[in-house]
Amino acid sequence: MSDLADIAGDDPRRLHALRDSLHQLADSPHRELRELARAVLDGEITLRAAVLSSAYAPALGEAFDRFWSHYQQLTPEERQELAATAYDDNPQTSS
Incomplete structure (x- = not known):
């Protein structure tokens, strides 16, 4: 997976987020x-x-x-929140 590190710019947080996204897609309903x-x-x-x-x-x-x-339907604040979660190593889950 060396190209993942390259794509993530060797940033461990981005690499982690990229791998997490791939794992989510691996469980996607879309074949x-x-x-x-x-x-x-x-x-x-x-x-x-x-x-x-x-x-x-x-x-x-x-x-x-x-x-x-x-x-496009998100408010500017919601867009900022979405962007921030991409770099959050400890996302909070709602109970």
Whole structure:
């Protein structure tokens, strides 16, 4: 997974967040995203190669479109909170 460290800029917090995101995608209900994440985590393909692959392009495009629609509906404060959680090593869970 050396390209993950490179993509994360050798920042351990970003690398941790990237791996966490891949683990979440590996449990996704979306078959293509699940397959992509597992292949990257298993070292079968680099993340760069996976996201550039035409095999995963439709699923990635749809996921990004859903995220972007959601993001555009957020207030500036909610956007800041979302950005902050990307670097939070100890996210608080609601009880």
